[in-house]
Amino acid sequence: MSCFPCSGSSGKAGEDAAALSPSPRPSAAKPAPDRSNSRSSSSVRRGGSIPHGPAKIFTFRELAIATKNFRKDCLLGEGGFGRVYKGHMENGQQVIAVKQLDRNGFQGNREFLVEVLMLSLLHHPNLVRLIGYCADGDQRLLVYEYMLLGSLENHLHDRPPDREPLDWNARMRIAVGAAKGLEYLHDKANPPVIYRDFKPSNILLSEDYYPKLSDFGLAKLGPVGENTHVSTRVMGTSESH
Ligand SMILES: Nc1ncnc2c1ncn2[C@@H]1O[C@H](COP(=O)(O)OP(=O)(O)O)[C@@H](O)[C@H]1O
Numbered sequence: 493m494s495c496f497p498c499s500g501s502s503g504k505a506g507e508d509a510a511a512l513s514p515s516p517r518p519s520a521a522k523p524a525p526d527r528s529n530s531r532s533s534s535s536v537r538r539g540g541s542i543p544h545g546p547a548k549i550f551t552f553r554e555l556a557i558a559t560k561n562f563r564k565d566c567l568l569g570e571g572g573f574g575r576v577y578k579g580h581m582e583n584g585q586q587v588i589a590v591k592q593l594d595r596n597g598f599q600g601n602r603e604f605l606v607e608v609l610m611l612s613l614l615h616h617p618n619l620v621r622l623i624g625y626c627a628d629g630d631q632r633l634l635v636y637e638y639m640l641l642g643s644l645e646n647h648l649h650d651r652p653p654d655r656e657p658l659d660w661n662a663r664m665r666i667a668v669g670a671a672k673g674l675e676y677l678h679d680k681a682n683p684p685v686i687y688r689d690f691k692p693s694n695i696l697l698s699e700d701y702y703p704k705l706s707d708f709g710l711a712k713l714g715p716v717g718e719n720t721h722v723s724t725r726v727m728g729t730s731e732s733h
C-alpha cells in the first residue's frame with residue numbers, strides 16, 4: 493500500500509498543516525517566485541530548477557532501486573530522524589535525495605505527515621523541493637531534490653582537508669537566501685509558518701551555494717488575526733538553540 497492518509501485524523505500538527513493555504517495574505521505581496529533581487533535568469537533556474545508538481549507517491553521498491561538498495565556508498569548523511577541517501581530516478585536523469593525515517597523514531601509519523609503537507613503547499617526558491625514520498629507498510633520515506641553542495645553544516649564544521657572554507661560572497665548569498673526563505677514563511681505564507689528548526693544542517697546548498705531551507709517536520713502554523721499567542725517552547729536539536 494503506497495497511499496498515505498492525508499485527510500485522516502492524524503493529530504493536531506497534521507490538521508494545522510492541512511489548514512495552510514498557498515494563497516498570499518490579502519495585504520502581502522505575491523508569495524513566489526521571489527524576484528526581488530537581480531539574480532540572473534540562469535541562477536533563478538538553479539534555485540528552482542525542477543518545476544513544481546504535486547508530490548509523487550513512490551513504492552518502497554522504486555526507492556530501493558533508486559538508491560541501489562540503500563547502499564552505504566549512497567549515504568549522504570544521517571540526522572535525528574533517519575538516513576539520507578543519494579539516488580537516481582528510473583530514467584537516470586533526475587538525481588534525488590531519499591530520507592528514510594527511522595522506524596523506531598519518536599513521533600516520526602507525525603513529523604512525516606507535517607513535512608509532506610507543509611512542503612506540498614509551500615513553494616519558494618529558497619525552500620527545498622519535496623518530489624514525493626513513500627508510506628509503504630511501516631516504511632516512511634521522503635524524496636527531495638538533490639542538493640549538490642550538501643548542507644551549510646558540511647561547509648562550516650569538520651571540513652575535509654580538500655574543502656575550501658566558504659568565501660565572503662558565498663556566506664552572504666547563503667544568509668540572504670535563508671532570510672528570504674524565512675521571510676516567505678513568516679510574512680507571505682497564509683497563515684504564517686513558524687519553522688522551528690533553523691540550523692546549518694537544515695540549510696541545504698545547490699550549485700553556486702544557492703541555499704534552501706529543509707526539514708519542516710517541526711514547523712507550526714503561526715498566529716492569525718486577533719490570536720497573537722505563540723508558544724516559545726524550544727524545539728529541534730541542540731544545534732538549533
Ligand atoms: N536534499 C538533500 N540533498 C543533499 N544532501 C542532503 C539532502 N537532505 C539532507 N542531506 C544531507 O543529509 C544530512 C542529514 O540530513 P537530515 O536527516 O535532515 O538531518 P540533519 O538536518 O539533522 O543533519 C544533511 O546534513 C545533509 O548533509
Ligand SMILES: [Mg+2]
Binds near residue numbers: 571
Ligand atoms: Mg535536516
